[in-house]
Amino acid sequence: MKRLLMVAGAIILICLGLAYGSNELQKSAGDTGSKVLNLYNWGDYIDPALISKFQKETGYHVNVETFDSNEAMYTKVQQGGTNYDITVPSDYMVGKMKESHLLLPLNKTRLTGMDNYGQAYLNKSFDRGNKYSLPYFWGTLGIIYNDKYVKPCEVQHWNQLWNKKFKNQLMLIDSARDIMGMTLISQGHSVNTTNNQELLAAKKKLIRLAPNVKAVVADEIKMYMADGEAPLAVDWSGEAAEMMSQNSHLHYIVPTEGSNMWFDNLVIPKTAKHFTAIYKFLNFMSRPENAAQNAEYIGYSTPNTAAYKLLPKSIRDDKQFYPDQQVIKRLQVYKNLSQQKVEQYNDLYLEFKMHH
Structure with missing residues (x-):
């Protein structure tokens, strides 16, 4: 809905699509089935440095494919034939995906950092109790x-x-x-x-x-x-x-x-395969220093209040993006x-x- 489509990211996953479609993940560069995360995101909607940091920290390789509208993302997930582990729908689309049984519930016992999110950004009407979604950005x-x-x-x-x-x-x-x-x-x-x-x-x-x-x-x-x-x-x-x-x-x-x-959210589509990688990534993105770095790079407002405190004062005090x-x-x-x-x-x- 809101970002420039990154064609290069799409090409990467398309090129790998046949391998993933048959569940035979590529073994090149040391990748195995358990060391991959397939992220389906808006274009230019995560700091590339964070992808590199996550890969270096965990040894999991992140494949990124991008979409340019909620509806395009919904259709791709609904059609199946994909192995997306995480995608990033907006508020109303979380509701639609829930109704269509396209999402897996979050296993809260595997999540760390939930306390970093402000109460104002949780338990919204589209996903009461955050059963299926973690807030990513708002604006x-x-x-x-x-x-x-x-x-x-x-x-x-x-x-x-x-x-x-x-x-x-x-x-x-x-x-x-x-x-x-x-x-x-x-x-x-x-x-x-x-x-x-x-x-x-x-x-x-x-x-x-x-x-x-x-x-x-x-x-x-x-x-x-x-x-x-x-x-x-x-x-x-x-x-x-x-x-x-x-x-x-x-x-x-x-x-x-x-x-x-509006809220954009991290969710687990029913196509997900790599659950260890998924929860490592969700926890990684919930860490205040990472969420703050991402917010500075993207320019949208973070729902991670612990991350908000780490942002430069000029950003924290900007009522245009953090209104009272x-x-x-x-x-x-x-x-x-x-x-x-x-x-x-x-x-x-x-x-x-x-x-x-």
Whole structure:
């Protein structure tokens, strides 16, 4: 959903696919069946140095394959024929995978470091009791603005994006749930509404936004904003962090009426084979020093509160990415909707895109 696809990582596992498909793991480079971990992750969503560190510490070789959407990952796992040991679904997708019996429950007796995670990031609606998932990163949806062209007071609310002065100036992340969601919030509705009237009203309002929309794009949004090609964008907090690191005129804000709070999570798909490696990796990533290193590399917010304390003060104190409780209270987590409602969200969003 949120990161650049790393083709190289995909090629590595594809090349090995035949061997894994027959459970005959390659013996080259000293690998054996018990010394491999197959990680199915978003692109560029773990510090490569941590992969090297884990391999050196444990002797387990990590094969990485990447995906670029929750839905693509779900389909691959559902189809079977893969030996993924760990994958990284977002909140609502954890719920969908649970319902489809695609996940194995965590063996809590084999986990260390659970106490490092903050209570605010555990026991969420999509996985009560964290029976199937460990939180990996969290973040928000918000507005990125360039202070050369936009004043902070002009982007405190979602509704301000409809201001006619922003004609052909707004970049939107290409995500049906997020763009429909911000519009629903601007109308005082839930991001999980299944009410037809509310959904149709959101589409109509989105169509009125079309004149202000310069482009609806995916990862390219980071380049456009960093290069100053647009003054405004709607995107996720971690993407905003990356843009801001390249352009000091960029800032990120979560509108006062609230937004989406999303969670990405480590889970064990039913295809898993290498359980010793799995729990070594989960415990490795739960260690505060490793989680802190990963958070600095990725730019998203860590749910590991012990790791948070190790981050530089400049990151810990940055309210754009670690907002206070007043903001967090107004954030909404996506729920897994029925297939019919997911299709309705997608169809209404496509109608908006046709007007752009």
